[in-house]
Amino acid sequence: MWKVAMSEEVAKALQSVVERVNQAAARRPKTLPAVPPRLVAVSKTKPPEMVVEAYKQGQRNFGENYVNELVDKASDPLILESCPEIKWHFIGHLQKNNVNKLLGVQNLFLVETIDSAKLADRVNSSWQRIRGASTQRLKVMVQINTSGEQSKHGLPPEDTVNTVKHIVTQCPALHFSGLMTIGRYGYNLTLGPNPDFQMLLSRRQEVCDSLKLPMEDVELSMGMSTDFEHAIEVGSTNVRVGSIIFGNREYPNRKPKPSNKFYC
Numbered sequence: 001m002w003k004v005a006m007s008e009e010v011a012k013a014l015q016s017v018v019e020r021v022n023q024a025a026a027r028r029p030k031t032l033p034a035v036p037p038r039l040v041a042v043s044k045t046k047p048p049e050m051v052v053e054a055y056k057q058g059q060r061n062f063g064e065n066y067v068n069e070l071v072d073k074a075s076d077p078l079i080l081e082s083c084p085e086i087k088w089h090f091i092g093h094l095q096k097n098n099v100n101k102l103l104g105v106q107n108l109f110l111v112e113t114i115d116s117a118k119l120a121d122r123v124n125s126s127w128q129r130i131r132g133a134s135t136q137r138l139k140v141m142v143q144i145n146t147s148g149e150q151s152k153h154g155l156p157p158e159d160t161v162n163t164v165k166h167i168v169t170q171c172p173a174l175h176f177s178g179l180m181t182i183g184r185y186g187y188n189l190t191l192g193p194n195p196d197f198q199m200l201l202s203r204r205q206e207v208c209d210s211l212k213l214p215m216e217d218v219e220l221s222m223g224m225s226t227d228f229e230h231a232i233e234v235g236s237t238n239v240r241v242g243s244i245i246f247g248n249r250e251y252p253n254r255k256p257k258p259s260n261k262f263y264c
Contacts, residue, residue, distance in 0.1 A: 010053040013245045024232035033216040035237045040089050042242030044069060045249040048076045054245065055083040063240050065092030067102045074105045091240055093153045094119065099126050112141040112180045112221050115154050117166040124171035137175040141221055144203060146196040147184040154181065160203045161210045168211060178219030179204055189230055197222050197234050
């Protein structure tokens with residue numbers, strides 16, 4: 001009975017979010033690149049059964065914040081059997097000592113949180129070893145700390161162009177896909193457009209102008225459960241939504257520190 005109820009709840013919630021994503025995309029100004037927004041279902045702390053239920057509904061992109069949890073889920077027999085086309089996004093802080101473990105994940109699609117040239121170098125060299133004779137490049141995004149909060153990871157905005165240039169010119173095993181931000185939680189939209197999103201838009205413009213990159217080739221990963229519609233309306237191409245699809249998260253045996261968590 002629990003599985004039936006869970007299946008129905010996940011299916012209904014996912015359908016609602018997909019509809020809201022599409023409606024928000026339809027409201028975007030025609031001046032923005034016509035890139036359909038990608039919905040990343042953030043499944044952290046949730047069981048493999050929920051991932052499978054969302055996958056059955058057509059969802060393919062899933063996000064995880066912790067390397068160990070991603071490794072466990074990606075190697076889970078149920079997910080391996082039921083979700084052959086799953087695309088895993090890593091959206092949490094990546095420490096250098098976890099790079100090899102992360103890059104060994106089957107169906108790893110995108111690492112969204114490169115926050116230094118040194119980390120890019122480590123990921124580049126590790127991917128060169130892991131991929132062997134394959135020429136497939138690993139998709140990465142550069143994370144920007146647009147809000148300036150010490151509790152958030154990411155590059156200072158002024159370092160964006162140089163870091164992207166480093167990846168494009170010095171990391172041949174990586175494919176630069178775009179920019180990512182978390183932003184300040186709980187911004188009041190009655191005050192106007194979210195300044196964190198506006199900051200990411202302006203940094204993309206700088207990157208494209210400086211490195212002669214087409215705007216439509218540089219994605220923007222911004223927007224979570226509380227603000228993904230606004231993010232899409234102003235130009236996000238990748239939104240990370242978790243709790244309104246899978247329900248509130250449970251953290252057994254520990255109390256999370258909200259200031260250090262991603263509110264997806």
